[in-house]
Amino acid sequence: MQLRPYQDDLIKRTRSAMTRHRNVLMQAPTGAGKTALTVHMMATAASRGKTSMFIVHQSELLQQTSEALWRQKLEHGMIAPGKRKSKLPAQVASVQTLVRRLDNYAPPDLIIIDECHRAAASTYLKVLDAYPSSRVIGLTATPARTDGKGLDDLFDTIVEGPTIRQLIDAGYLADYELIAPPIAGLDVSSVGTRMGDYDKKELEEAVDKPTITGDAVNAYKTHTPGKRCVVMCVSIDHANHVAAQYRANGVSAGVIEGKMTDAERKKTLDDFKAGRLLVLCNVQLLVVGVDIPAIEVVQWLRPTQSLIVFMQGNGRGLRPAPGKKHLTIIDHVQNWTRHGLPDDDREWSLEGRKKGKRKKDEDEQPDLQIQQCMNCYHVFKAGPDCCPSCGEPLPRKARAEIEVVDGELEKIDVAQIRRERKKEQGQARTLRELIELGLRRGMNKPSQWAAITLAARAGRKPTAKDFAEAKRVMLDIQQGGNSEEEAF
Numbered sequence: 001m002q003l004r005p006y007q008d009d010l011i012k013r014t015r016s017a018m019t020r021h022r023n024v025l026m027q028a029p030t031g032a033g034k035t036a037l038t039v040h041m042m043a044t045a046a047s048r049g050k051t052s053m054f055i056v057h058q059s060e061l062l063q064q065t066s067e068a069l070w071r072q073k074l075e076h077g078m079i080a081p082g083k084r085k086s087k088l089p090a091q092v093a094s095v096q097t098l099v100r101r102l103d104n105y106a107p108p109d110l111i112i113i114d115e116c117h118r119a120a121a122s123t124y125l126k127v128l129d130a131y132p133s134s135r136v137i138g139l140t141a142t143p144a145r146t147d148g149k150g151l152d153d154l155f156d157t158i159v160e161g162p163t164i165r166q167l168i169d170a171g172y173l174a175d176y177e178l179i180a181p182p183i184a185g186l187d188v189s190s191v192g193t194r195m196g197d198y199d200k201k202e203l204e205e206a207v208d209k210p211t212i213t214g215d216a217v218n219a220y221k222t223h224t225p226g227k228r229c230v231v232m233c234v235s236i237d238h239a240n241h242v243a244a245q246y247r248a249n250g251v252s253a254g255v256i257e258g259k260m261t262d263a264e265r266k267k268t269l270d271d272f273k274a275g276r277l278l279v280l281c282n283v284q285l286l287v288v289g290v291d292i293p294a295i296e297v298v299q300w301l302r303p304t305q306s307l308i309v310f311m312q313g314n315g316r317g318l319r320p321a322p323g324k325k326h327l328t329i330i331d332h333v334q335n336w337t338r339h340g341l342p343d344d345d346r347e348w349s350l351e352g353r354k355k356g357k358r359k360k361d362e363d364e365q366p367d368l369q370i371q372q373c374m375n376c377y378h379v380f381k382a383g384p385d386c387c388p389s390c391g392e393p394l395p396r397k398a399r400a401e402i403e404v405v406d407g408e409l410e411k412i413d414v415a416q417i418r419r420e421r422k423k424e425q426g427q428a429r430t431l432r433e434l435i436e437l438g439l440r441r442g443m444n445k446p447s448q449w450a451a452i453t454l455a456a457r458a459g460r461k462p463t464a465k466d467f468a469e470a471k472r473v474m475l476d477i478q479q480g481g482n483s484e485e486e487a488f
Contacts, residue, residue, distance in 0.1 A: 030315025150352030
């Protein structure tokens with residue numbers, strides 16, 4: 001298998017980390033090709049006479065990985081309902097089945113856990129307890145848990161892959177536009193919280209209303225008519241009501257949810273991929289792992305406090321496809337104000353949220369430095385004197401409050417935000433200036449990013465000396481120094 005350059009780099013850095021740690025978490029954005037990484041690691045293990053086991057939690061993921069292994073002619077067994085026991089060195093396992101058959105399989109040399117932010121669940125813990133001698137690699141786009149607890153009891157270190165923006169700029173992911181249509185009557189301020197997210201029953205009562213669903217259908221028909229759309233819904237009843245409203249308005253729509261049989265889910269997905277269904281109303285099932293590049297629209301009717309749900313959900317539509325110009329995110333429930341833009345740089349940690357650090361609720365929106373033109377309702381990053389969409393002069397203030405205007409749609413000017421960031425980055429010429437910019441942006445590793453950026457400007461890869469110098473300058477900044485240095 002020919003890996004992409006960033007995949008090859010991620011494999012090498014993970015291999016290096018495993019010389020010092022037994023359990024390593026490999027982070028890579030949705031759409032970065034974690035199936036390809038898995039196949040490569042399992043094939044490499046087999047070529048070295050080692051056994052491996054890939055563990056998933058959904059049947060779609062199980063079949064998807066098995067098909068990818070067969071394409072690479074790697075023989076493997078499947079630990080799943082209806083599958084016979086196999087002694088092949090490579091195994092693909094459903095965690096629900098494996099946990100009931102642990103005594104049937106010897107500890108593998110390597111365990112790879114897909115969507116490993118779920119690995120703190122009891123099923124995964126039983127597997128890891130049964131195989132204490134195995135080395136473990138966890139794969140996820142979002143190394144965090146909704147309940148705020150850490151993953152440091154399962155993994156020793158994180159190896160981070162490229163950012164979403166880097167993959168978009170390189171053409172490996174589709175770009176996106178963000179539209180935030182207000183919905184009259186939507187209010188989740190009184191909805192309680194359970195396990196780090198909104199209480200499902202209370203949320204359904206607040207969201208599952210004909211007027212809200214009607215606004216959603218109108219927004220789809222106005223902005224993305226005829227495009228294949230996944231609607232993120234709260235519950236099965238909610239999804240059925242939304243699908244019925246779409247069909248009543250002449251748009252073919254279906255529902256996909258966890259209680260369907262494998263055959264029912266497959267038929268629904270096949271109809272969607274073929275275009276026989278334009279709208280797929282989803283209840284949780286498509287948040288992780290499912291690869292459907294044909295998705296052109298992700299519509300949010302499910303408010304969520306979970307960054308994981310928001311990132312994974314948007315990631316369903318970021319895969320490029322022939323004829324697909326970009327993904328359109330229609331966020332009716334203001335999830336973007338809770339979690340930021342999909343391609344924002346984010347800091348990942350194994351430690352989890354500190355105790356006492358409560359997540360911001362809907363009325364405590366993060367300071368995203370946004371501004372709104374009240375002439376055309378365009379939303380963009382604060383800074384310009386005139387609206388970049390219509391040219392209307394703007395009042396000078398640090399932040400404009402977003403006002404809900406009936407019947408108008410607010411479009412987030414992602415391109416403007418991106419231009420501002422690129423301009424800011426281009427103005428940072430020295431190593432110190434780039435590191436200081438990275439610190440202001442809250443990057444996890446600003447010194448490494450600065451070293452890589454300067455080396456790229458010179459048309460080369462960064463060296464160990466570059467990283468060492470960047471680390472020195474970073475330490476100097478933190479200690480309040482003012483030494484000067486030039487660009488590489």
